[in-house]
Structure formats: structure tokens, C-alpha cells
Amino acid sequence: MSAVLLLLLAAEPPAPPPSVQEVEGRAALEVREIFERIGRNAPQLDGALSAAARALALEAQRSSGAAAASPDAATVAEAVSAAGAWEPRPRVWIIRASPLDAGLGALRRRSDLAVEPATHVGLAVVGEPDRGVMALVLADRKAEMRSFPRRLKLPGAHELCGELRRPLEAPEVFVTLPAGHVDKVSGVRATPTGFCATLGFRSTGRYAIEVVGSGPGGPEVAALFSLDVGDHPPGPGAPPPAEPTTPAGARAAILGRINALRSAEGIAPLMADARLDAVAQGYAERMAGEHFFAHIAPDGSSMDQRLRAAGFAYRAAGENLGLSGSGPMAAHLGVEESPGHRGNLLSGGFTLLGIGIAQESVGGQVRTLVVEVLAAPEARSGDPLGDAYRRIAEQRAQLGLPALTRSSQLEAVATEQARLALDGPDGPEDQTLAPDRLYHRVSQSVLGVESTSADLFIAEDLSQLPRSRGVADAQKDLVGVGAVRADVAPGGRETYWVVVIYAGRH
Secondary structure, three states: OOOOOOOOOOOOOOOOOOOHHHHHHHHHHHHHHHHHHOOOOOOEEOHHHHHHHHHHHHHHHHOOOOOOOOOOHHHHHHHHHHOOOOOOOOEEEEEEEOOOOHHHHHHHOOOOOOOOOOOEEEEEEEEEOOEEEEEEEEEOOOEEEOOOOOEEOOOEEEEEEEEEOOOOEEEEEEEEOOOOOEEEOOOOEEOOOOEEEEEEEOOOEEEEEEEEEEEOOEEEEEEEEEEEEOOOOOOOOOOOOOOOOOHHHHHHHHHHHHHHHHHHOOOOOOEEOHHHHHHHHHHHHHHHHHOOOOOOOOOOOOHHHHHHHOOOOEEEEEEEEEEEOOOHHHHHHHHHHOHHHHHHHOOOOOOEEEEEEEEEEEOOEEEEEEEEEEEEEOOOOOOHHHHHHHHHHHHHHHOOOOOOEEOHHHHHHHHHHHHHHHHOOOHHHOHHHOHHHHHHHHHHHOOOEEEEEEEEEEEOOHHHOOOOOHHHOOOOOEEEEEEEEOOOEOOOEOOEEEEEEEEEEO
């Protein structure tokens, strides 16, 4: 007799795929681990940036672009601003996945997430378990801003307050008006925790608001967002222009856009200048090669020094920097959206333009850097000493301080000191401007002097004299400038040794 043993094997049903919320939670953990694996602090999950990420993920879900496609800069800026955030240059990743949790593996394989500074992150996952989109928004936050409306029903005044993160300081606020003009907001006030400024919105339309701080790398945009005034939002913007295929084509396209902006404002067009192109191109290539992005290079050199080293004499100059993963036109469009940079583009004081374009690879991703140098060539007045006094008066007025009185006695002492410095064996390091010696010499010439200070410069154009320390001293009420012409510099330009003496009387 045989027995038949029947084994009934009961297989468990397959586990259901993780939900959208579960994938989002795992993605947040994955981002943290990506940073911690290389010894970096993970960015803080931010609600406003996550709201922006959700808007971008939903837009990507609606679109039918390629899996690697990223939203353009205007779409990102709109999402960040509408969500209540203020990041000027967030980095965005869009990952489409089927099934949805396959996006976690794609996220884990990214080599470009943690290559740059990031203090905050926004994360959102949308779709269904079988198919969906993951969006990340990474930002290196430079300021903390108090909540500010993004839509107003009626024109009016509102208070903008915030705090710059170190090392940024000296906040400035710029506003692009609906008509395209740029205003620099006066009366930015220091508070116990940061700064505040009153912004006036006088008409309906869209405004762009920007906070700029000064740091070791020069001026830097710390916050940027837009605001709509009125019941009806503006219509959809024009699609971004196509990226040119050659550097020459990109330069021509950027110049054309800038001059179109200027023409709309009734401002004369800029002319391309080969000398400024060379300065801008050299700096773009340097930033790409050394992987930095700032107006002041790591060695401390500035735009002024780059222009002077190239032998370009000017009476006014400005510099815009743009950066994009899409190309030079996208980088320039970011410049246009920044009120402070836009102010440079619309300045009637500039007549010439140089453009530099370079590419760098960061974490396997190619980015384009654009440098725009705007300038007005030197126009000598024939009165260099008068130029110096006018320059000092402008600087004093910008600081909101009373005008200084021109002193012929101080001028004579300053001229004497400039000649001694020029002829001295130690050149600019000569001790002719030693404080005790200077005070003794000035007090012999001007009665009632209680304090003095002096600065020595070597300058080609006295209308562009750098700011002296004494110009910001409210206790000083007299000024004297001495300028002695030196040997002709390379390129046939005259140079001057200049001493500026400030004095305060009781």
C-alpha cells in the first residue's frame, strides 16, 4: 500500500509597491545619506522649497519631455517665488521613474548632488506607485527673510525685513518695476537682528525684489523673488530663446537682447568692444578653470584691476556674472531677472560691452559661465584736481554725510606729501604720511585742527579715485587733495601720485 503525500505550498501574495508618501520619505533619507557619506552636513528640509519642488514635479508630470529634461530658469524662479522662498540660484533635479520607487535608485546613483554648498533642500514626489516624478530643489541660503506677500490686491507700501548670513553684510535692496525700470531702495535700516526697508508698490503689475550683500567675493545676490500687484496675474511669458551654437552667435544674441531692453527704455545701445571681450573672456575662463563664481577672484583681484591690467582707461564700469546648466542665453536671462544686474544693463552711463563665455564640469554636469563687462571709456576733463574733489563730494553724498570744505592749506600740504612720496626712496611705503608727523604738519597750516587722516593713491583717472577711509568720517569737515604727475605709464597714459588729507576742527 502506498501513500501519496500531497504538499500544499501556499505562496504569500506579492508585497504592494510603496506609496507615493513612502517613496518621498525614503528619498529624503537618501538625500541625507548622500551628503553624510562624504562627510558633509545634510541640508535642512525646507517647507517652501518643498512646495516649489511639488510645483515643478507636477509641471514635469504634465509635460512629455525627455526623462533628463530640466525646467528652464524662468519656470524654476516662478515656482520658488510662488512658494514663498527667495533663493536666487537653486539647483533642480527632475527624476521620472516607472515604477516610482525606481527613482530611489536613480537618486542614489547621482554624483552631482553633493558637489556644491547646500544648506536647504526641497523634495516632492507626485504620481502613482507605478509611475511618477521626483523633484529636488537644493539651495545654499544666503539670507533669512521674514514672510513677505507674493500677491497684493492693491498698490501700497510693505515692510521687507531679513538677515544676511555671514560673511555677507551691508544689505542693499533693488526693485524692478512693472515697466522695466530698476530702483535702488533708499533707507535700508539696521535692526537688532538684521535689516528692514519700506517698499512702495505704486501701480499694478509684476515687481522683482532683490537683496544684495557684500562679501569676500564682492557683491552677491542673497534673495530674489517676484510680486504681483492687482487682481489679474500677468499672462504667460515668452518661451526662452534658443541657445546659439557658437560663442560668436551667443555674444551677438546677448548684445541684441541687452540693446532691445535699452531701446525700450529710450537708452542708447551698447557697442561691442574687443578689449572688453578679452577681459571678460579671460575672467570667464579663470572662473571655470578654478571653479569659483564671484566678482572678486580668490587672489583678491577685482574688475577694476582686471581692466587696468588690460590697459583699458575708463570713467565708469560694471560687471554682471551669469551661470546656467542650459547655455549662455539661459545664463544671461538670469542676469536680466536680477534687478541689480538689470540696473547695470539699463545704465545710460555705459557705452561699451564685452562678453566672456566659458564652460566648466561639476559633478559630471556641464555649466556655462557668462561675464558681461560694461564700461564708458575715459574722458579726461582737463582738470584732474577738480575731478578728484568732485569724486570725493559724490562719495560723501552717497554716504549721507555733510559736504567737506576744500582747504587750500590742506591742498598745499597734500601736494608736498605726494611729491615726497613720489621722490622718496621707499616709494608708496615711505613714512611721509606717518600719523604723528602728518598731524604736526597740518596743525602748523590750519588752526584748530583736532584730527587728521590721509591716504595715498597712484591713479590714472582722478574722476575714479577710490574711496578713502577719511571720506566716511563724520568728524572731518576739511579736505585737501594733492596730485603730482608721474612718468607716463605703459600705453601712453599719464599717472598721478595723489594724497588726500582730511581734517576735523573743534
